[in-house]
């Protein structure tokens with residue numbers, strides 16, 4: 001276990017594992033049990049804390065998790081995660097020793113990667129390495145050309161220690177996966193050629209295929225449920241790799257599903273200092289905000305170094321006591337200021353009493369401010385807001401199971417005393 005450091009600043013990302021469980025169950029109810037299901041926990045589980053998230057998903061029954069880097073997968077394995085850890089990123093030949101030793105599942109995109117596995121001196125007689133192969137159907141990022149599928153099949157047939165477990169591709173416009181004439185269906189049609197080539201291998205063991213990110217999952221599976229029949233070139237049980245959805249954020253911010261999902265992360269802090277300003281007095285660097293009335297300004301210890309983007313300056317709002325307060329002045333490295341005129345009591349202001357603030361997610365009373373709202377104000381996407389939450393913001397895990405365990409322990413202690 002890592003070294004625990006005391007926390008002296010009351011800014012935290014609250015991670016609600018009950019919400020994660022809720023989202024997992026919602027998604028499973030849409031895709032069904034037959035479908036290959038691989039939540040993406042790369043980039044520190046989209047900023048949520050990969051070890052806690054991975055252990056919880058594993059406990060819920062997930063058998064595969066998706067990572068970007070070998071380093072990320074190694075951390076999870078070393079922290080006791082036992083399920084298949086699929087590494088989607090490119091790695092150099094030095095990584096192969098660790099992939100073998102720690103039983104990782106590389107998702108191979110390059111001939112060089114395959115060669116490094118084949119030639120590895122660390123592969124002992126009789127030992128097997130599971131792999132998936134990735135194909136490029138239009139994203140033009142990673143993956144083999146579809147035309148290479150046959151050559152890859154022949155190559156793998158010559159190597160008894162490398163075991164193909166799956167083939168995959170990645171949609172670049174998953175939000176059109178309900179449109180039978182859209183980009184996603186054309187990608188899936190190309191991918192079907194790959195699936196056909198490798199179908200002949202299934203005798204050696206089942207091969208899964210997976211293509212759908214969050215947007216693709218929503219659109220494709222909702223279409224499947226609505227239509228029951230899909231075009232013949234599409235596998236009805238296309239595997240899924242949800243990232244954003246599992247964290248409770250709907251990529252399109254519009255589907256009927258949005259209601260059922262619950263945000264896993266809530267970014268919270270406290271007002272730690274108040275100022276009473278007279279008209280014409282200004283706030284923060286560059287004096288980009290000027291009071292037009294007698295105002296009360298609250299100072300919150302979070303800034304762009306914690307992932308609260310500077311582009312949010314004078315645009316965002318925060319939740320204070322269940323109400324919205326506008327962020328004012330330029331976002332600093334460690335602080336933001338908010339206009340809380342009329343929201344605070346004299347006692348709070350005069351004594352600088354700390355009051356909780358929610359930057360996104362839900363406050364302790366259940367009022368919400370969505371990641372989408374912040375991302376559009378910061379001219380970015382929810383993925384970037386979540387993964388930007390900085391390393392110095394501690395993640396505090398909340399879960400009713402844990403609370404039950406704490407309550408039980410307290411009860412035992414009382415009984416003992």
Ligand SMILES: Cc1ncc(COP(=O)(O)O)c(C=O)c1O
Nearest residue numbers: 040088170213214241242243244
């Ligand atoms: C290969 C791959 N699959 C799935 C995902 C998940 O995407 P999303 O968060 O949109 O569900 C990603 C994320 O970027 C990815 O790179």
